[in-house]
Amino acid sequence: xxxxxxxxxxxxxxxxxxxxxxxxxxxxxxxxxxxxxxxxxxxxxxxxxxxxxxxxxxxxxxxxxxxxxxxxxxxxxxxxxxxxxxxxxxxxxxxxxxxxxxxxxxxxxxxxxxxxxxxxxxxxxxxxxxxxxxxxxxxxxxxxxxxxxxxxxxxxxxxxxxxxxxxxxxxxxxxxxxxxxxxxxxxxxxxxxxxxxxxxxxxxxxxxxxxxxxxxxxxxxxxxxxxxxxxxxxxxxxxxxxxxxxxxxxxxxxxxxxxxxxxxxxxxxxxxxxxxxxxxxxxxxxxxxxxxxxxxxxxxxxxxxxxxxxxxxxxxxxxxxxxxxxxxxxxxxxxxxxxxxxxxxxxxxxxxxxxxxxxxxxxxxxxxxxxxxxxxxxxxxxxxxxxxxxxxxxxxxxxxxxxxxxxxxxxxxxxxxxxxxxxxx
Numbered sequence: 001x002x003x004x005x006x007x008x009x010x011x012x013x014x015x016x017x018x019x020x021x022x023x024x025x026x027x028x029x030x031x032x033x034x035x036x037x038x039x040x041x042x043x044x045x046x047x048x049x050x051x052x053x054x055x056x057x058x059x060x061x062x063x064x065x066x067x068x069x070x071x072x073x074x075x076x077x078x079x080x081x082x083x084x085x086x087x088x089x090x091x092x093x094x095x096x097x098x099x100x101x102x103x104x105x106x107x108x109x110x111x112x113x114x115x116x117x118x119x120x121x122x123x124x125x126x127x128x129x130x131x132x133x134x135x136x137x138x139x140x141x142x143x144x145x146x147x148x149x150x151x152x153x154x155x156x157x158x159x160x161x162x163x164x165x166x167x168x169x170x171x172x173x174x175x176x177x178x179x180x181x182x183x184x185x186x187x188x189x190x191x192x193x194x195x196x197x198x199x200x201x202x203x204x205x206x207x208x209x210x211x212x213x214x215x216x217x218x219x220x221x222x223x224x225x226x227x228x229x230x231x232x233x234x235x236x237x238x239x240x241x242x243x244x245x246x247x248x249x250x251x252x253x254x255x256x257x258x259x260x261x262x263x264x265x266x267x268x269x270x271x272x273x274x275x276x277x278x279x280x281x282x283x284x285x286x287x288x289x290x291x292x293x294x295x296x297x298x299x300x301x302x303x304x305x306x307x308x309x310x311x312x313x314x315x316x317x318x319x320x321x322x323x324x325x326x327x328x329x330x331x332x333x334x335x336x337x338x339x340x341x342x343x344x345x346x347x348x349x350x351x352x353x354x355x356x357x358x359x360x361x362x363x364x365x366x367x368x369x370x371x372x373x374x375x376x377x378x379x380x381x382x383x384x385x386x387x388x389x390x391x392x393x394x395x396x397x398x399x400x401x402x403x404x405x406x407x408x409x410x411x412x413x414x415x416x417x418x419x420x421x422x423x424x425x
Contacts, residue, residue, distance in 0.1 A: 006355075007276065009338040010103060012347040013331060014354030017096050022364040022409060025090070027402030029064035032057050063089045069222055069253065071312040071319055073304070087326075091312045094155055095323035098262050099331065101159050102269020105170050106277050119171055126167035132425040133160030140365050150238035153254040156361075161256075162263035170270050180271050184264045188317040191260045192307050195219055195316075198226035220308055220316065223248075227255030227314055253313040261315040268296065268324045272331055282340055289332040296325030349410075356413045359423035363409055371408065372401045379404070 024030055065088065072087035112122050137157025142149040152161060172179040196219055219225065228249055234256060235247040272289055279285040300322035304310060310319040338347045353360055376397070383397060416422065 007335075007339055008344060008347050008351055009331070009334040010100065011351035011354035012338050013096070013334050014100050014357045015350035015352065016354075017093060017100070018353050018357045018360050019350065019406065019410075021093050022360055022368065023406040024398075024402045025064040026406070027396075027399035028060055029090075030398035030402065031396055032061035032064060062086075065090055066252070066312065067091070069311060069313065070309050072310040072322055087310075087322075092323060092326055092330075094158075094262075094312075095265050096327040096330065097155055098159065098265040099269040099272070099324070099327045101163070102166060102266030102271075103273040103276075103331070105167060105266075105270050106273030109170060110277060122171070123164070123167060126164045129425045130160045130164040133157065133163060135160075136362070136425065140362075143366065145241040145243070147239065147241050149241055149244070150235060151250075152235075152256045153250055153252075153258070158259045158262055159266070161259035162266060166263055166266045166270065169267065176274060177271065180267050184267045187260055187264050187267075188320060191257070192317050194257065194260075195226045195308075195314075198229060220311060220314065222253045222313075223250075225255075225314060227257040231256050255314055258315040261317060261320045264320050265324050265327075268292070268328060272328060276335070286332055286335055286340070289328060289335060293325045293328035293332060296321045296328060298325075300325060349414075352414050352417050353410060356416050356422055358425065359416060360409050360413055362423070363412065368405060368409075371405045375401050375404050 067088055071091050109122065112125075134152065134157045137152065137154035137160060138148065138150055140154055140156070141151045152158070169180065169183045170176070172183075231250070232247055240247065271292060275285060275288040275292070279288050300310070300318050303321050304318040307317045310316060310322055312319050312323065337343055379400075383400070
């Protein structure tokens with residue numbers, strides 16, 4: 001891998017994203033859900049736990065699930081360590097996913113330019129990749145239905161909807177950092193304008209607006225904002241599975257228009273990609289990435305006051321800046337650890353997954369659940385033999401199931417890497 005011409009830090013970042021996502025945080029997400037207030041097993045589970053364990057499980061549950069609505073809030077007098085509303089690390093998976101999609105673009109552009117490809121051919125390839133990613137997202141949403149389910153909230157569809165336009169912006173000649181900054185500002189302003197000016201819709205009967213500041217309630221109310229209005233028009237243009245009926249709302253509160261601000265997250269990735277490629281000196285390169293991350297975090301403070309709350313599920317402008325800052329800083333840390341320090345042996349096994357991130361994502365979505373069921377069926381006797389099917393241990397069976405399934409998927413990625421097989425859209 002050292003001679004492959006790839007940056008280990010980037011493959012490690014992609015690998016970490018996929019390992020945490022596909023592995024369900026090593027099964028801790030499923031395990032802590034059993035102990036959550038919403039679980040019917042909570043009272044029974046709590047009887048066999050020490051009180052100090054309750055808080056640990058509560059925190060782990062929070063960081064392995066998406067909050068109901070508000071993702072983060074600075075609040076008056078708050079700091080990053082003591083915000084008014086803390087963020088869940090689970091909310092950072094998709095922004096990191098989007099960032100890395102953008103980071104790869106400058107490297108691809110440089111490679112294709114060296115091969116003598118014209119801008120037209122490069123954009124044609126980007127358009128095809130966008131089409132494939134959107135198609136894969138729709139395909140994954142349709143697996144459990146008897147007909148195609150046109151829904152564009154899946155992360156692959158979201159990347160695909162914006163990918164071509166991000167590529168187009170990245171090709172703007174001249175002062176590329178200025179162009180990327182202006183484009184990012186223009187997209188966020190346009191998205192905020194849509195959210196504030198488009199007439200919201202009436203929420204469903206059970207629609208609620210939990211945790212939303214009253215000043216912003218008409219703009220960012222769950223299932224009643226401009227994004228919901230747009231989706232009720234767009235998604236009902238397509239045929240839908242009979243059992244679903246006409247589109248009313250997404251169960252999680254997500255929306256198609258999220259692709260607009262998430263394009264900005266990809267543009268942050270493009271900026272990072274150019275910094276990695278063009279900045280002379282390792283110190284200046286790393287400083288540039290950290291500076292960008294800190295700048296985005298700082299800009300999120302006034303943006304929260306001016307535009308509204310940080311909500312990942314509708315990717316508000318303030319959330320775009322804040323989450324962008326967090327994932328960019330993480331990128332900087334990984335560059336230091338795996339590009340500037342001799343940690344290839346540590347990062348190599350993780351990078352194997354990162355080099356085939358699309359493959360492991362598709363495998364987990366298509367048969368990850370089935371794989372865990374088979375593990376429970378055919379290896380459950382081991383837990384019985386060891387007495388792990390009684391008392392507190394029974395609630396940790398998901399950790400074993402997810403970790404074993406993850407190991408199997410990792411081995412498939414390792415085999416594909418050895419055979420030089422890489423799934424690319």
